[in-house]
Amino acid sequence: MQHSSALTTALHHRSIRKFKDQAIPDELFNQLIEAGKMASTSSFLQSVSIIRVTDLHKRQQIREICGSAGGKGQMYVQESPEFLVFCVDTHRHQQLVPEAQTDWTEILLIGAVDVGIMAQNILLSAESEGLGGVYIGSLRNDIAQVTDILALPTGVIPLVGLCLGYPDQEPLQRPRLPTSLILSENAYQVATQTDLAIYNEQVKAYYLERNGKVFNWTEQVRNTLAKPVRPDILAFLHKQGFAKR
Amino acid sequence: MQHSSALTTALHHRSIRKFKDQAIPDELFNQLIEAGKMASTSSFLQSVSIIRVTDLHKRQQIREICGSAGGKGQMYVQESPEFLVFCVDTHRHQQLVPEAQTDWTEILLIGAVDVGIMAQNILLSAESEGLGGVYIGSLRNDIAQVTDILALPTGVIPLVGLCLGYPDQEPLQRPRLPTSLILSENAYQVATQTDLAIYNEQVKAYYLERNGKVFNWTEQVRNTLAKPVRPDILAFLHKQGFAKR
Numbered sequence: 022m023q024h025s026s027a028l029t030t031a032l033h034h035r036s037i038r039k040f041k042d043q044a045i046p047d048e049l050f051n052q053l054i055e056a057g058k059m060a061s062t063s064s065f066l067q068s069v070s071i072i073r074v075t076d077l078h079k080r081q082q083i084r085e086i087c088g089s090a091g092g093k094g095q096m097y098v099q100e101s102p103e104f105l106v107f108c109v110d111t112h113r114h115q116q117l118v119p120e121a122q123t124d125w126t127e128i129l130l131i132g133a134v135d136v137g138i139m140a141q142n143i144l145l146s147a148e149s150e151g152l153g154g155v156y157i158g159s160l161r162n163d164i165a166q167v168t169d170i171l172a173l174p175t176g177v178i179p180l181v182g183l184c185l186g187y188p189d190q191e192p193l194q195r196p197r198l199p200t201s202l203i204l205s206e207n208a209y210q211v212a213t214q215t216d217l218a219i220y221n222e223q224v225k226a227y228y229l230e231r232n233g234k235v236f237n238w239t240e241q242v243r244n245t246l247a248k249p250v251r252p253d254i255l256a257f258l259h260k261q262g263f264a265k266r
Numbered sequence: 267m268q269h270s271s272a273l274t275t276a277l278h279h280r281s282i283r284k285f286k287d288q289a290i291p292d293e294l295f296n297q298l299i300e301a302g303k304m305a306s307t308s309s310f311l312q313s314v315s316i317i318r319v320t321d322l323h324k325r326q327q328i329r330e331i332c333g334s335a336g337g338k339g340q341m342y343v344q345e346s347p348e349f350l351v352f353c354v355d356t357h358r359h360q361q362l363v364p365e366a367q368t369d370w371t372e373i374l375l376i377g378a379v380d381v382g383i384m385a386q387n388i389l390l391s392a393e394s395e396g397l398g399g400v401y402i403g404s405l406r407n408d409i410a411q412v413t414d415i416l417a418l419p420t421g422v423i424p425l426v427g428l429c430l431g432y433p434d435q436e437p438l439q440r441p442r443l444p445t446s447l448i449l450s451e452n453a454y455q456v457a458t459q460t461d462l463a464i465y466n467e468q469v470k471a472y473y474l475e476r477n478g479k480v481f482n483w484t485e486q487v488r489n490t491l492a493k494p495v496r497p498d499i500l501a502f503l504h505k506q507g508f509a510k511r
Contacts, residue, residue, distance in 0.1 A: 024271040024273075025271065025272075026269040026270065026271060026272070026275075026391075026394040026395070027270075027271070027272035027275045027276075027301075027390040027391045027393065027394035028269075028297060028298070028301055028391035028392075028394050028395055030271075030272045031272075031301035031302075031304055031305070031387045031390070031391045032297070032300060032301055032304055033304075034304045034305065034306070034387075036306055051445075052273060052277070053273070054445055054449055055277060055445070056272075056273055056276035056277055057276075058442040058443070058445065058448065059276055059277055059278075059279045059439070059442065060276070060279065060386065061279070061281055061386075061389070061400070061401050062442075063401070063403045063426075064403070064486075064490045065440065065483075065486050066486075066487065066490060066491075067442065067443050067448070069448065070447075070448050070449070070450065070454070071448060071449045071450070072449075072450050072451070072452065072453070072454060073449060073450070073451050073452070074451075074452055075451055075452060076452045079452055108454075110448075112454075112456070113443075113447070113457055113462070114487050114491055116456075116457060116459075116462065117462060117483070117484045117487050117488075118484065118487045118488045118491060118492055120488075120492045121487060121488070121491035121492055122491055122492065122493065122494060122495055123491060125494065125495040125496065125497060125499065125500075126499045126500040126503065126509070127406065127495045127496035127497075127499045128491075128495060129378075130378055130406070130425065130499065131403065133374075133375055133378035133379050133382065134378050134379075134381055134382040134385075134403075134425060134426055135382065136379055136382060137378065137379040137380065137381060137382015137383040137384075137385075137386065138382040138383075138385065138386040138401075139382075140379075140382075140383065141305065141306075141382065141383040141386040141387060141390070142276045142279075142386060142390065144306070145272040145276070145386070145387065145390055146271075146272045146273035146276045147273075148272065149271045149272035149273050150271070150273055155306070156306050156308070156383075158308045158309070158376065158379075161372065161375070171452070171453060171454060172453035172454050173454045174454060174456065177454060180375065180379060181308075181379055194304070195310065197303045197304065197307075197312065198303070198312050198358075200296075200299055200300070200303065202315075202358070203303065203312070203314065203315050203316060203355075204299055204315070204316045204317075204318060205315065205316070205317050205318070206317070206318050206319075206320055207317065207318070207319055207320060207321045207324055207416070208317070208416060208417035209315070209317060209353075209357075209416060209417050209418045209419060209422060211357065211361075211419065212358055212361060214361075217358070217361065217362060238310075238362070239362045239363060241309075241310050241311075242311065242359050242362050242363045242366060243362075243363045243365075243366070245309045245310075245311060246311075246359055246363060246366035246367055246368060246373075247363055247365045247366055247367065248367065249367060249370065250367055250370040250372045250373055251370065251372035252370060252372075252511070254370065254371045254372045254375065255370075255371040255509070255511060258371065264371070264500070264509070266497070266500060
């Protein structure tokens with residue numbers, strides 16, 4: 022799987038949460054950052070900054086935010102060879118152009134999409150070189166504290182983390198929604214209950230094989246969304262100067 | 267450049283805005299969609315849907331929204347072999363779990379990052395197979411009208427477009443902010459005015475070479491941000507059921 026094409030790499034993606042005790046060579050790490058930098062950027066605004074977290078105490082603090090309270094969840098945040106935090110950054114724009122109106126919601130959308138594009142450039146490039154990784158959205162469990170830990174100024178928010186390293190596991194690929202449900206032509210096609218039920222059966226079969234758990238996609242959606250979902254985010258965004266209007 | 271590795275592909279990225287009159291073979295197109303589907307998805311929510319726009323009248327309508335008023339800008343939206351619109355989609359979650367609280371701002375962030383990740387999987391995979399493309403954020407110039415054109419229901423928003431095809435141009439790579447400005451270790455490093463000034467000179471040299479224009483990054487930031495930036499977005503998001511709290 023060394024140096025595989027982007028297409029082949031993407032088709033074989035699995036999130037990796039267990040890594041060998043082997044550092045990523047500096048040269049490769051630097052190339053991955055270059056790959057991220059060359060990503061498309063909306064309106065050439067370059068609204069993304071990356072914090073590379075090497076300080077083990079900070080890693081532990083962030084892992085505690087990511088994992089369930091009191092538990093040992095997401096130890097890979099603490100132990101992966103590399104942990105990057107991708108931030109939406111309007112601080113530079115403010116430095117250069119103090120009258121920049123970075124508090125429009127549009128700027129948050131630009132930044133969030135640019136983060137996804139840049140981060141995926143890095144992850145896919147890493148995977149094509151034999152590395153693996155997993156995104157860490159759970160740093161938004163306490164996004165304000167992560168902001169403090171990384172000393173982010175106003176105009177910068179930590180959006181998603183990425184663990185990288187050499188894989189020490191070979192997980193199964195989790196079945197995705199069928200193409201007929203995510204791809205429409207010219208006009209949105211609403212999913213039928215039959216299609217969704219068939220997909221639920223596929224997810225159930227996957228979890229039964231993986232860990233004997235009886236679990237389907239509807240339950241995943243309910244567990245995640247039938248409750249307040251990180252309700253502090255909007256107030257935090259406003260405090261950092263985002264999405265105020 | 268056929269079948270190049272993800273890393274090599276990413277390092278050589280240029281946005282392509284001029285395409286040969288040559289269709290993407292069905293088999294390759296389908297593989298690109300599969301590559302997109304296999305992308306990481308936050309909390310396994312699979313919050314992205316794609317609308318493939320093949321209807322030439324709809325293409326023209328969207329191009330008119332993207333281009334400057336009355337002008338012929340962004341003709342590639344109309345003429346590229348493929349044009350995909352990536353949407354944040356919570357409609358399926360509502361179908362399955364009517365009590366799902368998809369109006370938290372967190373859900374918008376999840377969706378926007380997932381859009382960027384999936385779209386970049388497709389673009390980078392396409393580039394590794396000899397295709398090229400360009401993102402189209404300007405459909406958000408009138409995001410409500412694009413929503414009507416694509417018949418998106420409540421809970422779905424069009425976030426970014428992607429033109430794809432065989433390149434008929436070889437543009438230069440635009441210089442990016444230096445790594446020292448976008449990558450910090452453990453704590454955010456504020457850019458120095460000297461670093462920003464050096465970068466401005468690089469951008470100026472690039473535009474002089476490309477088209478004889480005298481233009482630097484500060485001017486790009488000012489032109490984009492020193493005015494209301496798509497001020498209708500927040501009200502539109504609320505109307506579609508996003509970011510209300």
